[in-house]
Amino acid sequence: MKILKRFGAILVNNLWLKVLAVITAFVVWVIVAQITNPVSTTTYSNVRVTLLGTDILESEGKVYQILNNSDVVKVTVRAPESVIGTLSADDISAVADLSQITENGTVPIIYTLDSAESIVADHSELQVVVEDKKTRYINIVYELVGSVGEGCVVGKVNLDRNRIEISGPESEVNRVAYAQVIIDLDGAVKSISADMEIVLYDSDGRKVESETIVKQTDYVTTTVTVLSTKTVPIYASVTGTPAPGYIYADEISVSPEVITIAGDTGVLSSINRIEITNPVDIGGATENANTRFDLLKFLPSGVTIEGSQYDEDGSFMVEVVAYVEKIAEKNVSLPLEKISITGIPSGFTAEIIEDGPVSVGLSGLRIELNAISSESLSGIAEIPVSVEDGFHDGQILIVPVSFTLSEHVDAEPVYVRIQLTEEEKDG
Secondary structure (H helix, E strand, O other), X not given: OHHHHXXXXXXXXXXXXXHHHHHHHHHXXXXXXXXXOOEEEEEEEEEEOXXXXXXXXXXXXXXXXXXXXXXXXXXXXXXXXXXXXXXXXXXXXXXXXXXHOOOXXXXXXXXXXXXXXXXXXXXXXXXXXXXXXXXXXXXXXXXXXXXXXXXXXXXXXEEOOOEEEEEEEHHHHOOOOEXXXXXXXXXXXXXXXXXXXXXXXXXXXXXXXXXXXXXXXXXXXXXXXXXXXXXXEEEOOEEOOOOOOEEEEEEEEEEOOEEEEEEOHHHHOOOOOEEOOOOEEOOOOOOOEEEEEEHHHHOOOOEEEOOOOOXXXXXXXXXXXXXXXXXXXXXXXXXXXXXXXXXXXXXXXXXXXXXXXXXXXXXXXXXXXXXXXXXXXXXXXXXXXXXXXXXXXXXXXXXXXXXXXXXXXXXXXXXXXXXXXXXXOOO
């Protein structure tokens, strides 16, 4: 009993022993805690920074762009194992308030995590570019790749919109020159309709790939009409009569002579030619009549011209020439034996009693006159069925001679004398 009282007196009277006892107890507690719940570290690689103040920028007509992927951080957390075992990347708070952006374009990132001894990140600032927001419309164009099936052509190409609205940072939006869709024909034999992706391009034809540009829509509905084809001739006609002394050569040329048309198969099946219904006027002409026509005005409904041989104004002009020439003349000496006598009265014989060959005056197209000679020309002298005083022996008749000529050659009147001889009667 005396010993205990003495030990107590020592503790009461010696303060340093009291402090030593407390320290010793704390050390023992720490050692025990480290043994039972040690502190360790873990790393999270994809912690997303939460942005504040974006609404303020939007209200001021501004947009921002995060640089160098700085809104994703790698964080190392030090905490007791009992805490780390319950953590995930979502438990780590990483916040950047854009209203605190510096002149250098940086924003501090504030990290917090309850129950953690420390948080160490691979960077502590968000890198941001703030610009004026710009909105503009750009045109949408299309490009056809591949080809349609054999015997088919592309008709109309239609986009359900021909321009699109884009918005974003002014510098990014200004890079965009146009939008384009690619249409793959891939041997199509019938019309195509599909939604095609809209891709942005700069003035040099390079793709503009920017996450900060917002498109009004990402797709456009395209319709490509695929048509059948058929090659047919072009016909033209004339009206009127050339000036006196001139003749229509019955020849008309059309350039081009044939045309390939495109349309629905059912429509094309009934078309065998394209006719220019406006005739070329050769009335009073003394030379060839040249006329140009827009063939598109004479195409049946639902039919177009294949290809792209159109004039700048969208017409398809063809040239029609109606040939007119001066009437040519020619004389042919026709032997008497080349003239046949027809209609000889019964009981008589007939003989041409001219002194020599008959001169035949011809006029008409030069090319046809050149083909006529005394060998190729022949005539017919037809005796009338009856004469006023009847037929008798030794009678001389003046009979016209007719010739078989083309419609482009005329012959002057030709007459021959024919003498009738009565045949002798038997007995």
